Amino acid sequence: xxxxxxxxxxxxxxxxxxxxxxxxxxxxxxxxxxxxxxxxxxxxxxxxxxxxxxxxxxxxxxxxxxxxxxxxxxxxxxxxxxxxxxxxxxxxxxxxxxxxxxxxxxxxxxxxxxxxxxxxxxxxxxxxxxxxxxxxxxxxxxxxxxxxxxxxxxxxxxxxxxxxxxxxxxxxxxxxxxxxxxxxx
Amino acid sequence: xxxxxxxxxxxxxxxxxxxxxxxxxxxxxxxxxxxxxxxxxxxxxxxxxxxxxxxxxxxxxxxxxxxxxxxxxxxxxxxxxxxxxxxxxxxxxxxxxxxxxxxxxxxxxxxxxxxxxxxxxxxxxxxxxxxxxxxxxxxxxxxxxxxxxxxxxxxxxxxxxxxxxxxxxxxxxxxxxxxxxxxxxxxxxxxxxxxxxxxxxxxxxxxxxxxxxxxxxxxxxxxxx
Numbered sequence: 001x002x003x004x005x006x007x008x009x010x011x012x013x014x015x016x017x018x019x020x021x022x023x024x025x026x027x028x029x030x031x032x033x034x035x036x037x038x039x040x041x042x043x044x045x046x047x048x049x050x051x052x053x054x055x056x057x058x059x060x061x062x063x064x065x066x067x068x069x070x071x072x073x074x075x076x077x078x079x080x081x082x083x084x085x086x087x088x089x090x091x092x093x094x095x096x097x098x099x100x101x102x103x104x105x106x107x108x109x110x111x112x113x114x115x116x117x118x119x120x121x122x123x124x125x126x127x128x129x130x131x132x133x134x135x136x137x138x139x140x141x142x143x144x145x146x147x148x149x150x151x152x153x154x155x156x157x158x159x160x161x162x163x164x165x166x167x168x169x170x171x172x173x174x175x176x177x178x179x180x181x182x183x184x185x
Numbered sequence: 186x187x188x189x190x191x192x193x194x195x196x197x198x199x200x201x202x203x204x205x206x207x208x209x210x211x212x213x214x215x216x217x218x219x220x221x222x223x224x225x226x227x228x229x230x231x232x233x234x235x236x237x238x239x240x241x242x243x244x245x246x247x248x249x250x251x252x253x254x255x256x257x258x259x260x261x262x263x264x265x266x267x268x269x270x271x272x273x274x275x276x277x278x279x280x281x282x283x284x285x286x287x288x289x290x291x292x293x294x295x296x297x298x299x300x301x302x303x304x305x306x307x308x309x310x311x312x313x314x315x316x317x318x319x320x321x322x323x324x325x326x327x328x329x330x331x332x333x334x335x336x337x338x339x340x341x342x343x344x345x346x347x348x349x350x351x352x353x354x355x356x357x358x359x360x361x362x363x364x365x366x367x368x369x370x371x372x373x374x375x376x377x378x379x380x381x382x383x384x385x386x387x388x389x390x391x392x393x394x395x396x397x398x399x400x401x402x403x404x405x406x407x408x409x410x
Contacts, residue, residue: 046261062387159193
């Protein structure tokens with residue numbers, strides 16, 4: 001058994017599964033600087049490989065761990081470039097507040113990319129109506145004109161797209177239940 | 186109320202706010218008197234909030250990291266490994282355990298080719314949390330076993346095959362419960378006798394349905410379940 005080969009398989013698998021979302025997340029943090037974002041992604045996966053125990057101990061998902069490491073790399077890079085030193089006590093206070101919001105920010109980003117992964121699993125004609133109706137905010141009539149299909153088809157595809165999305169999300173362990181949509185009589 | 190009169194298919198557009206006001210009023214009137222349609226609406230009502238979490242970029246141009254980035258990453262790994270082998274001790278330990286158990290099985294098979302599964306089983310069950318699979322292709326005289334070791338990032342796989350013709354190129358495919366196929370690596374059989382292969386796949390053990398060994402031409406040699 002070749003350890004090096006197995007390690008490479010794992011890193012390839014991590015890259016395949018999380019590379020896209022991780023790159024998207026980092027691009028948002030570095031203002032769209034593609035080269036810098038790719039460097040951060042590379043460094044993040046290198047750390048995952050160097051510290052498998054961190055991934056093992058991580059209670060949340062692998063993706064949350066990767067996103068958190070990537071975010072810290074970006075922030076450390078920004079701090080290293082900053083020239084103005086700050087008071088120690090100020091920094092400590094800010095760090096506590098920041099840590100809480102950072103965790104929430106990372107969790108929301110992870111969730112967003114999980115849902116994006118689920119959308120990518122939908123059939124193209126289902127994804128297309130969601131792009132029109134949800135992302136572009138079009139009405140049924142506008143979507144029907146844009147996609148050149150009858151309005152009734154837009155409605156039924158929207159319904160089946162959402163049903164399928166719910167199914168895919170549940171398979172991935174993502175809770176879908178919101179608040180009750182309608183008050184009972 | 187007949188089946189056809191339930192505006193079930195309107196509910197998707199309704200939760201996304203895409204119906205015009207007349208249609209919305211019509212559907213809402215029906216919902217007021219129809220628990221079944223209300224229940225269906227409830228099942229969809231959590232989705233808009235989840236869709237709002239999706240970054241715009243994922244809708245328009247889903248990012249793909251470059252192949253060059255992966256090549257650089259792998260070469261940095263190789264360089265580090267060569268420089269300081271001890272660093273990767275964590276994974277090596279995990280792998281080492283899986284490898285050792287496969288080698289142990291192979292020894293048993295070597296001694297008692299016919300009765301190997303029975304002979305091997307007491308030691309197999311002594312270690313928990315690993316998932317053992319096996320399979321046989323009697324027509325081609327190929328048998329195999331695999332160990333799936335759950336780890337935080339997915340599953341580590343160790344496979345042992347016997348009877349695969351020398352020179353054949355094989356691929357290990359992990360099939361998940363929804364039927365999606367994950368490539369877990371390929372290799373060439375270089376000598377007769379048992380083949381050992383280890384790899385990883387970034388999905389959890391519980392999502393795995395079974396493993397397949399296929400030739401690079403797509404012919405299935407073996408199913409391990």
